[in-house]
Amino acid sequence: MAQTLTTQCCIAGGGPAGMMLGFLLARAGVDVVVLEKHADFLRDFRGDTIHPSTLELMYELGLLDEFLKLPHQKVSALGARFGKTAYKFADFSHLPTHCRFIAMMPQWDFLDFIAGQGQRYPNFHLKMRAEATELLFDGSGVAGVRAETPDGPLEVRAALTVGCDGRHSTVRARAGLVPQDFGAPMDVLWFRLSRRPSDNLATGGVLDKGRIFVMIERGEYWQCAYVIAKGSMDAVRQRGIEEFRAQVAATEPGFTDRVDEIAGWDQVHLLTVTVNRLPKWHRPGLICIGDAAHAMSPVGGVGVNLAVQDAVAAANILADPLYERRDPTPFLPKIQSRREFPTRMTQKLQIAMQNTVISGALKGGKDFRAPFPLRLFDEYAYLRRIPARLVGVGVRPEHVRTPERAPQS
Helix, strand or coil: CCEEEEEEEEEECCCHHHHHHHHHHHHCCCCEEEEECCCCCCCCCCCCEECHHHHHHHHHCCCHHHHCCCCCEEECEEEEEECCEEEEEEEHHHCCCCCCCEEECCHHHHHHHHHHHHCCCCCEEEEECCEEEEEEEECCEEEEEEEEECCEEEEEEEEEEEECCCCCCHHHHHCCCCCEECCCCEEEEEEEEECCCCCCCCCEEEEECCEEEEEEECCCEEEEEEEEECCCHHHHHHHCHHHHHHHHHHHCHHHCCCHHHCCCHHHCEEECCCCEECCCCEECCEEECHHHCCCCCCHHHCHHHHHHHHHHHHHHHHHHHHHCCCCCHHHHHHHHHHHHHHHHHHHHHHHHHHHHHHHHHHHCCCCCCCCHHHHHHHHCHHHHHHHHHHHHCCCCCCCCCCCCCCCCC
16 A cells, blocks of 8 residues: 655756745745655766856745855866967956855765755655556656665655756656757776875866776765766776776876776766757656756766756745646646746757867877867957856756745644
8 A cells, every 4th residue: 555645836856947946936935846766866987067147046036055065166167288389268246246156065065965955945855765667647747756665665645746856866757758869979987096185186077099088086085077978888898997097197197106096897986978859858747957858068067057947946846836736737838938948058069069179089190189169269368268158058048936934834
């Protein structure tokens, strides 16, 4: 016998989109249930970049000072090395935001913080180890979610179901929503290397003939990404871990003295890069946002922030109808209309970077060098404000419009 809950909004997935939407709706007085299939948020090599647009939302919510007490590193500019030449191409110091930097913060800290804020409200219900497996239907409309928990099946009946369960979304599949795939020329291998006080290195990328490497300072260690051609992981493994360590050292000689820390392939995590988007994000009683609606390329590290922006837009549009117990279905197209344009534009820029800069580096042609726009940004400092705005703030940033009010009676 399944346990049954009834709520106004059931959110499947406790990632950045789901947790932020749950918090904002609860803050606006809406009863909400968030289902997260894991027991905690401790998963490494997820999107850990909190951009100025998300930090601005923390300011609007009155949470910025408390949020920045969490351990993080500040990145005020971005650059990359092409071969042996270093280029600067983004400067966040001129952004019209309260924080003119990217905060490098483990995603589990971000999610724990938002969950903690949500739990201040009695109408915020976070269910851990609750995996959404099926949708409940009432006629042609979605009426909630069926989840598996350690205590047995759970049915959550809801006026609105929101799919926030990532790029491999079960909710999306059960709803019959199929994304359009735009392809990607690369996959990414993530791993850690220790950081030493003597390191003369900074967060950034290295692009050379046939190799791309990204390093992110994380206090006591470097979070590293080695980019490989799409689908080439088996070939990389066959060449052996010693060859992989040699390639890392050749790409960034500053790590030559510690690549032996990569003891085996169990320390190297494969991210299969996907860029896709749903043609239609919703059906009666249900909408998908975040990665469930649009998987982003890691280019620019904007995936977390796009997901958060989706959540803010959804909360702005849905809070009043849900609070007043009106049918949310007529409002769902407005969310897609609001968020589809910035998603399309961001993906277009990412795909352009993939097809030119990344593909060019991986192919390793003799004439490979920094593309003309990056050389221009490096030469003229004021032009670095353009990519800084696109990466740090994005296209059509959202702002918190929802009130803080008492829960529904």
